[in-house]
Amino acid sequence: MSEERQRRLRQPIVAVLGHVDHGKTTLLDKIRGTTVAAKEPGQITQHVGASLVPSNVIEKVTEPLKKLIPTVKLELPGLLFIDTPGHEIFTNLRKRGGAVADLAILVVDIMEGFQPQTYEAVEILKQRKVPFIVAANKVDRIPGWRPNPDQPILISMRKQDPSVIEFMDNQIYKIMGELAKMGFDSDRFDRIKNYTRQIAIVPISAKTGEGVPELLALLAGLAQRFMKGKLKYVEGPAKGVVMEVKEEPGYGSTIDTIIYDGIIKQGDTIVVGGIEEPIVTKVRALLIPEPLQEIRATKRFRAVDEVSAAAGVKIVAPGLDKAVAGAPIYVVEREEDLEKIKEQVKKEVEEVLIETDAEGVIVKADTLGTLEALVQFLRSRNIPVRMARVGPVTKRDVMEAIAVKRHKKEYGVILAFNVKVLPEAKELAEKEGIKIFQHNVIYKLIEDFEEWLNKLKEEERRKELEKLIRPGKIRILPGFVFRRSDPAIVGVEVLGGTIKPGYPLMKESGERVGSILQIQDKGKTVHVARAGQQVAISIKGRVMVGRHIHEGEILYTDIPSSHARLWQTKFRKELSDDEWHTLQEIIKIKRKQDPLYGLAIGASTNK
Numbered sequence: 001m002s003e004e005r006q007r008r009l010r011q012p013i014v015a016v017l018g019h020v021d022h023g024k025t026t027l028l029d030k031i032r033g034t035t036v037a038a039k040e041p042g043q044i045t046q047h048v049g050a051s052l053v054p055s056n057v058i059e060k061v062t063e064p065l066k067k068l069i070p071t072v073k074l075e076l077p078g079l080l081f082i083d084t085p086g087h088e089i090f091t092n093l094r095k096r097g098g099a100v101a102d103l104a105i106l107v108v109d110i111m112e113g114f115q116p117q118t119y120e121a122v123e124i125l126k127q128r129k130v131p132f133i134v135a136a137n138k139v140d141r142i143p144g145w146r147p148n149p150d151q152p153i154l155i156s157m158r159k160q161d162p163s164v165i166e167f168m169d170n171q172i173y174k175i176m177g178e179l180a181k182m183g184f185d186s187d188r189f190d191r192i193k194n195y196t197r198q199i200a201i202v203p204i205s206a207k208t209g210e211g212v213p214e215l216l217a218l219l220a221g222l223a224q225r226f227m228k229g230k231l232k233y234v235e236g237p238a239k240g241v242v243m244e245v246k247e248e249p250g251y252g253s254t255i256d257t258i259i260y261d262g263i264i265k266q267g268d269t270i271v272v273g274g275i276e277e278p279i280v281t282k283v284r285a286l287l288i289p290e291p292l293q294e295i296r297a298t299k300r301f302r303a304v305d306e307v308s309a310a311a312g313v314k315i316v317a318p319g320l321d322k323a324v325a326g327a328p329i330y331v332v333e334r335e336e337d338l339e340k341i342k343e344q345v346k347k348e349v350e351e352v353l354i355e356t357d358a359e360g361v362i363v364k365a366d367t368l369g370t371l372e373a374l375v376q377f378l379r380s381r382n383i384p385v386r387m388a389r390v391g392p393v394t395k396r397d398v399m400e401a402i403a404v405k406r407h408k409k410e411y412g413v414i415l416a417f418n419v420k421v422l423p424e425a426k427e428l429a430e431k432e433g434i435k436i437f438q439h440n441v442i443y444k445l446i447e448d449f450e451e452w453l454n455k456l457k458e459e460e461r462r463k464e465l466e467k468l469i470r471p472g473k474i475r476i477l478p479g480f481v482f483r484r485s486d487p488a489i490v491g492v493e494v495l496g497g498t499i500k501p502g503y504p505l506m507k508e509s510g511e512r513v514g515s516i517l518q519i520q521d522k523g524k525t526v527h528v529a530r531a532g533q534q535v536a537i538s539i540k541g542r543v544m545v546g547r548h549i550h551e552g553e554i555l556y557t558d559i560p561s562s563h564a565r566l567w568q569t570k571f572r573k574e575l576s577d578d579e580w581h582t583l584q585e586i587i588k589i590k591r592k593q594d595p596l597y598g599l600a601i602g603a604s605t606n607k
């Protein structure tokens, strides 16, 4: 029992996501600021890329809530907030089959509501199965809002006019509506009945601090509830993820990591995921930031002997320049496990780096995390991926795209997320007409590609449509024979549909009688004549008026069976009423000779 009690629980890792300018950084600063102001012993400690808010600080900040709502007794040692907000960081907080972050705050500007990156953030949270709370931020911007700095929002709400609260609730309803569309049931936090099924929306102001106590209390509560049963203890060799690979003056290449499990010590052997192969090295130093008050010291970092989860730490070791952000890092405790762990790291990295023979787009990204997120996004939109790799766009990538383009024009492209295009790759792409899409926002990159794809499809549809012979019905006007043959030139009235130069003609019997060479309207050459028009046409082929065709006779455009089928299916909407009507007459004539005319192959066997 006593041994059990000595096992240390680890802090849940919390990430902040949301649309640009909705207040992520301000919120993180506020949380740090508020908690610093709480002046508790053992107040927040700075990690590399993260800040730890210990439970006694959370308790102090949430103290005023005790009289308002039932709060949970904190068993957790605190919350570790990832300092850099945004999905790019979040996507690198990856581990096999999920996220390193245990919880997330989705920041939504209450005045603006859901924006493109909000949807993207929810999509990523859904993909990685991370529970989250919505911070409906900037309540202080609601017209008429009376600010109550650092107060619980429940208290601040009581001090507002009913119309202000009504406005706020309306905005919250809109957020609830958007979440519902994405498959999430949600409500204002104080109206929630079931926290395990509903997502809490907390109105806050990152600027004034209103609502921050509730946000922290709910996070802690959610962490305990969700992590119950899988409450994590700190034990065994460390597992972590690479957040960033950095050259550090005086230290050489280092990696900033988040350790989500176990313990790492100076001198430990580690395996880190690299682009080509796993890196096996020994920890030379573990660095954490110097405490704020000692920042006057010349050094920014302080070396420590060991670090335990959850923590953000900079690792100094030889050979780390080939590490890749988003890749796993494992401490090897026993020599005999080394090969097994190397194999596992290799497999985990390869799962993200796709290389298949299928026809699909080429994807390049700056890190393993963004690459994985991008590929998942593309898959969810049914866009196949032929190759996904970390690094700049190279000549080889362009060559891959050229190979794809030969078979499937629309997928012979490169999607490059936050990476450079090497000059020789650019040159080849320009020469071969390979399109390279570049962006540093995932949804924007995909949106640009989809827009291009739609345009291409529309263009191809137009081209196919242009090639089809349209239904047309004409009558040779008596007394308007201008030339009897070679070529025959006659005046006609278009009774239905459309005629164009090049269209073959047939008689009511189905017999072919040459094709239209030219159309003239009042002496001018035209490219089309429609129902109601009277024009002169010349007819190519061995057609003689009085022998093959006669004054007053009705002729139709001679539509091939495959065209008739397309007119009735894919291009049905492209025909006007009178064209459709004319098509029916043509079908009737044609079916006398060919009962399967205009039908899909085998369709005639349908009962």
Ligand SMILES: Nc1nc2c(ncn2[C@@H]2O[C@H](COP(=O)(O)OP(=O)(O)OP(=O)(O)O)[C@@H](O)[C@H]2O)c(=O)[nH]1
Pocket (backbone or CB within 6 Å): 018, 019, 020, 021, 022, 023, 024, 025, 026, 027, 085, 086, 137, 138, 139, 140, 141, 204, 205, 206, 207, 208
């Ligand atoms: N009035 C008001 N302004 C806020 C609040 N929170 C943030 N802001 C302002 O909104 C702007 C954007 O805030 P940031 O915290 O930089 O937003 P962000 O989401 O981190 O933005 P990016 O890092 O660019 O994605 C800044 O001018 C903030 O001062 C708030 O609660 N009330």
